[in-house]
Amino acid sequence: MKITGIYATPGYSGFFFDDQRAIKQGAEHDGFTYVGEPVTDGFDEIRQAGESIIVDIELEDSTVVRGDCAAVQYSGAGGRDPLFKAEEYAPVIEGPVADELVGRDATDFLDNAETLEEMEVDGDRLHTAIRYGVSQALLAAAAEAENTTQTDVMANALGTEPATEPVPVFGQSGDDRYNNTEKMFVKGVPVLPHALINSVEKIGENGETLLEYVEWLTDRSQELGPDDYDPRFHIDVYGMIGEIFGGPYDRDEVVDYFAALEEAAAPYPLQIEGPMDVGNREDQIAAMVELREGLEAADVDVDIVADEWCNTFEDVQAFVDAGAADLVQIKTPDLGGIHRSGQAVRYCEGTDTRAYLGGTCNETETSARACAHVALATDAAQTLAKPGMGFDEGYMIVENEMRRTIARRERDQQTETDEITADD
Template sequence: MQPIDVQFVVGLSGYFVKDLQAVRQSPQYNPLRDDNISPRTPGFKSVVQPGQVISILLHLPIGGVAVGDCVDVIFSGAASRDPLFVADEHLEVLESVVRPWLLGCDISSFRRNGEKVESGWLGLHKRSKLHSAIRYGLTQALLAATAQVHGCTIAEVISHEWGTRISNRPIDILASCHRNDTLQLDRMIMKQASLLPHASFVHRSDVGLDGSILVDYVRFVAGRVRARGCSGYWPRLHFDVYGTLGDLFPQLDRLAAFLDKLAHAAQPYDILIESPIIASSKAEQIRRLAELRMLLLRNSTRVKTVADEWCNTLEDIKEFADAGAVDYVQIKMPDLGGIDNSIEAVLYCGVKGTGCCLGGSANETEISARITAQVALATNPDFLLSKPGIGADEGLTILTNEMLRGIALTKRRLSRI
């Protein structure tokens, strides 16, 4: 079965994109007023720009439309990621190269189509790959099309083609909150988010010259959960520090000692620290994170580390997992390109005993978030990142309800067999 038509529609993504290099190297910065900062990453015209999306609409002969959204992450072009995604730069290739292939491809199964999307393309310079954002959106649409053809959920397609078992409960979600929004934090506590608050710390000034601002914030969040949470609510606390701690404490023993201080501030809850270090290369990133993790284990420090930067592709994730560099990797789905890569990444982490967050970016859309929820049901990652946006409520609602609906539909179908 083949699509009968294809449309490409340019729209808005769920957040905005930022030049991470410029932000980290600027003494002061305001996320929406950056006139005094010059961009440093190729492709950026300003340090902060609106995010863009190209929706791919596959019109099916059975009457439906399968949709996928091409989108990149907030910090595009950083730490080996593909360049900033600018929609207009890709429309010609989509129309001239991708459209003819889509109209001729068999959508009755997904996995082979996913492999094609990830390969080099005849018609592109040196048979290069499509941008990761395009590969992400294309495979979303193709996966959704296969599900519609068979009248089943996306999770069921993945379960059938990869031989996985669909979860009978929703996967835990990390609710991503602004660190200066106490009301937002309180709502996530009230809704019993499994992990919170993410609360990005991008600049060294965010954590304090000696890290004291971060320590105080961790202590505040733990206290807020104790004060506002209901009996039996026991979330994990997660904080994304974007390498600021490695900048502050370049010696690993001092960094490990500081992380122990954070663990005490988080008591009685477990704490996860994402990107404690951002090194200058992938090899150095893996080496330093692995050494840090060994220090933490040796000192019985109750902190789990999460890799993000330099851990962008399926091959990267395998290298981090093989090295035992961290406790968790974030599988940042737009960076991996094809959805099949994210599926493979979760399954590989499971084999290696490395935890994983099936994540992505606030810059995504409700379409990619719903598909992420279906992928999660079929592959069982440790947790998801709430998306799109950083409103927390919206992402928590979209992901939770999509998983609950998927579970209900699967159970209903199984009961009729």
């Protein structure tokens, strides 16, 4: 079935764009916004409305399928593409991108997605958000044309066997790290709470505030969680451990702090994302290797998660090859084409590094559902509840998409079995 049209409509995303550098430099809250001037190129305010582009692909039978272009909350930071402005990029999709893809066979998902990935306009690669959103629509188009699930299309493209149970979902609390986390406990969320520890105020000048929070997590999970609840705690500290302690990261002061966090989380496993941000990929990898070696030598069992400076497929490869993390976050909008996220998960296979299929609160329900199919197709270690920072909506979207897909695949397989039996 041929692609007959591609259309782009500017829209909103599920959260906001935030100038991470300005926040780390001490920008103060003014209600929901921030006081001060932005410091990252492209920002007009420290916090501004998140944008998306709704991508419609029309097929020759007049069916319309969708994908959404979206970029991460902290756009323009940590080596990422610049701030994504929908009005600026929509003409690129309806112009050069449509010119390249209209007329192609919708069932050739991988070929179409790779063509998009390699495209250049005026000598520059397409913004990662464009590649991300259009490739989602290409995935949906292939599934529609083949009358199958997006999970199966992705699995066929990657040569994988899809998961038969939902991938563990990672809930994120936003700044409402107590109320939203209690919601997660009641629902038995397997990985939680993210917690958004992105300032010295939130971690404590000596790390004491975070330590108290982890102790609360352990106690409250036992009070509110379902029977036999066995959560995994995952906290994103946005480099704040590096801010308050500094390097070297294998010294006793740092290792002892991680040991205290481990004790506070017991008996549950603990993952710390982005422990430091040293300004570039090479030094970030070196710092994380140093930290992991220090923890291993002291027999401290806290997993380290790569985030800052781990954006592209090549970045994921570099962190995995160096053994710099127990998990790598595959930040889906930053990798471009959605198949690249699947390939990044697969790159972790056979290594000591697990794949966390992440993304951002600043996506949409359409991109979140597409990522649920990537998670199933690759059987990732965990996947992010998104979009938004309210928790409930994102968890429902991702979890339910996986459940309905698994149920459909089971029905399809049963139908095939019944037909074979009838023929015999």
